Amino acid sequence: MAGTYTSVGPSVDVTGEKLDLVTILADQRGMLAITARGISDEQARRRTTVSEFTLVSLIAHVASVIRGNVTMLEERDENSTVDFSGSGEPEAPESIEQVLAELDSAGRALEQCIAALGSLxxxxxxxxxPWAPERIWWTARRVLLHLLREIAHHSGHADIIREALDGQSTMGVVAGDMGLEF
Structure with missing residues (x-):
């Protein structure tokens, strides 16, 4: 897809600003997936930083965050609260392939949600x-831009974990895919 680092493209037929958002969100998820390319399940579960996150748990977390945002956009629950049960990000039980499949599935659900939005x-x-005790309202656009920031933040963390595993960087993989040295 022109204008992105990955060959990931939208799974829905949208135009304008929705196409821009769907495309950049798909590209960012694709970059996160590249971080795990060539990694074994054992490597994906290895802690390489002081964080509790591993590649498999971080990617599972991002998929969960995407699903949570889809629910928020679709349900528009005026009584929702942040649920801290299960916080601490326990190690995901799935293989890296299963977690990547869930990331892809969550991404397709997000794209369908964006396509169905009446307006951004x-x-x-x-x-x-606790940090926002009063109910606030964001536009759907702001929710999606915040989600993009969240995915990008975790993608950077994943890149650090990957580099500590074997010295490979996401941009190094992307450059290699393009026949370039990085």
């Missing part, structure tokens, strides 16, 4: 949380 200006109630 629709107001979406945000869950209350």
């Amino acid at each position: 200006d629709d107001l979406i109630p945000q869950p209350t949380a």
Whole structure:
């Protein structure tokens, strides 16, 4: 797909700003998936930083965050709160292939959700949380831009984990795919 680092493209037929958002979100998920290319299940479970996250648990976390945002965009629950049960990101039980398949599935659900949105200006109630005890409303656009930032943040963390595993960087893989040295 022109204008992206990955060959990942949208799974829905949208135009305009929705196409831009779907494309960049798909590309960012594709970059995260590249981080795990060529990694064994054992490597994907290895901690390489002081963080509790491993590649498999970090990718599972991102898939879960995407699913949570789809639910928020679709349900628009004015009584939702951030659920801290299960926080601490326990090691995902799935293989790296299963976690990547879940990331892909969550991404397709997100794209379908974006396609179904009436308008990116629709107001979406945000869950209350200790850091945001009062209900606030964001546009669907802001929710999606925040999600993009969240995926990018975790992609950077995943890249650090991968580099500590075997010295490979995501951009190194992308450059290699293009026949370039990085």
